[in-house]
Amino acid sequence: MWKWFYKLASPPFVYNTAAALIPWFTSFAVVALGYGLVGGLVFAPPDYQQGDAFRIIYVHVPSAWMSEFSYTLMAVAGAIALIWRIKIGHAVAAATAPIGASFTVLALVTGSMWGRPMWGTYWAWDPRLTSELILLFLYFGVMSLRTAFEEDGPRGDRAAALLSIVGVVNIPIIHYSVVWWNSLHQAASVAKFGKPTIEPSMLWPLLAMFLGFMLFFGAVLCLRLQGEILGRERQSAWVRDAVKS
Amino acid sequence: MSAGFWAMGGYARYVWPCFALAVVIFAWNVWSARRYYAAARRRAARALAMADSEKQ
Numbered sequence: 001m002w003k004w005f006y007k008l009a010s011p012p013f014v015y016n017t018a019a020a021l022i023p024w025f026t027s028f029a030v031v032a033l034g035y036g037l038v039g040g041l042v043f044a045p046p047d048y049q050q051g052d053a054f055r056i057i058y059v060h061v062p063s064a065w066m067s068e069f070s071y072t073l074m075a076v077a078g079a080i081a082l083i084w085r086i087k088i089g090h091a092v093a094a095a096t097a098p099i100g101a102s103f104t105v106l107a108l109v110t111g112s113m114w115g116r117p118m119w120g121t122y123w124a125w126d127p128r129l130t131s132e133l134i135l136l137f138l139y140f141g142v143m144s145l146r147t148a149f150e151e152d153g154p155r156g157d158r159a160a161a162l163l164s165i166v167g168v169v170n171i172p173i174i175h176y177s178v179v180w181w182n183s184l185h186q187a188a189s190v191a192k193f194g195k196p197t198i199e200p201s202m203l204w205p206l207l208a209m210f211l212g213f214m215l216f217f218g219a220v221l222c223l224r225l226q227g228e229i230l231g232r233e234r235q236s237a238w239v240r241d242a243v244k245s
Numbered sequence: 246m247s248a249g250f251w252a253m254g255g256y257a258r259y260v261w262p263c264f265a266l267a268v269v270i271f272a273w274n275v276w277s278a279r280r281y282y283a284a285a286r287r288r289a290a291r292a293l294a295m296a297d298s299e300k301q
Contacts, residue, residue, distance in 0.1 A: 041264075042250070052254035059267040099274055106270045110263040117259050220274045227282035234289040235296075243290045 009086045012238045015229045018222035025219035033212035039205030047202075056114040058206060062213040064107035067135060068171050070100025070217065074142065075168040078161030090157040091232055093164060094146060095224035099217060101139035108132055119184050127177035128185040131170055138167040153232070 007013045040058035047054035074096040081089025111129065112122045123129065142160045149156025178187045198206070233239050253260045 046254055051256060053256040053259055055253065055260050056263045059263050063267070063270075098277065102270050102274055106267060109266055113259045113263050117256055216271065216274075220278045223278040223282050227278070227285035230282070230285040230289045234285075234292040239289050240293055243286055243293060 009088055011088060011091075011229045011233050011236070012242070014088055014091075015226055015242060018225050018229075022219050022222045025215045025222065029212050029215035029219060031212075032208045032215060036205045036207075036209035036212055039208060040202075044202045044205055045199075050118060053114065053117050054202075056110055057202075058209045060107060060110040060114055061206060062210045063103045063110065064132065065210060066213050066217055067100055067104035067107050067132070068174060069214075070096050070103060071135060071138070071164070072168060072171055074100060075164040078164045082158065082161050082165075087232065088229070090161065091225060091228040092221075093142075093161060094157070095221055095228045097139055097143045097146075097160075099220050099224065101136060101143065103213075103217075104132065104136040104139060108136065115184075124184055126184045127181040128174065128183050131174040131177050134170055135167075135174060138163070138170060141167075 036058060040055055044055070046052045074093045077089045077092035077096065079089075080086055081093065108129075111132070115124070116122050142164050145160045145163060146156045149159060177183060178185050230239060230242065251257060251261075
């Protein structure tokens with residue numbers, strides 16, 4: 001068990017594992033997204049209050065979940081890299097940031113598009129919307145820090161890791177904002193203790209979309225991670241074989 | 246597909262752009278990750294070639 005854990009700190013092991021995982025993640029992502037799209041757009045019944053506008057849920061909710069998951073992963077990877085000085089942690093954090101930022105943009109724009117017919121406005125300075133926007137700025141901050149310290153990579157890595165760890169406080173704020181404050185945004189209906197309050201014919205496609213987004217994230221992360229590792233390890237002997245293959 | 250499906254109960258102008266944007270975001274992620282990986286490979290190959298030429 002520990003041997004396997006230590007292997008995760010080895011760049012060639014992670015590089016080869018990422019390469020092996022990409023086709024699996026991609027294939028299962030296509031299946032899950034296909035099932036979720038057909039189930040959500042064709043077979044799920046219209047909502048009794050929101051009609052067909054509720055179908056935006058199938059892109060909005062998975063992208064919002066992924067924006068939070070990606071940020072948490074980035075902060076955990078940064079913390080591991082800072083505490084145990086495992087360089088691969090910085091590579092994971094750097095590879096995660098642009099993917100997480102893109103999911104945050106998707107969550108914000110689709111939320112805005114959903115808000116217009118339901119709330120009568122594209123945007124409101126509501127706690128959930130505002131904290132999600134702050135998450136996007138945090139992603140931009142982390143990426144900018146890395147770019148700003150491009151000449152001194154390790155320093156940029158440390159600064160980006162620190163910011164991502166400090167910013168992780170925003171994740172519970174996003175999640176519980178609808179509970180702690182009065183909000184236009186509806187409360188949780190899937191991630192609830194006990195039974196979800198969403199009809200199963202609507203819920204299953206949503207879970208499939210979430211799985212599809214997760215697997216897609218995994219595939220893209222693996223590809224980006226390979227690039228990150230090659231960039232950071234280009235002086236290492238093992239890279240010669242990797243580049244030739 | 247019936248016209249009713251595409252009309253999305255009158256919400257088509259909100260629903261379809263969301264799915265279209267999701268496609269764009271997915272495509273951007275694939276394109277940018279592939280581009281990033283290819284650039285890293287090129288840089289690594291160049292660094293190796295330079296190291297080899299310095300040895301000789």
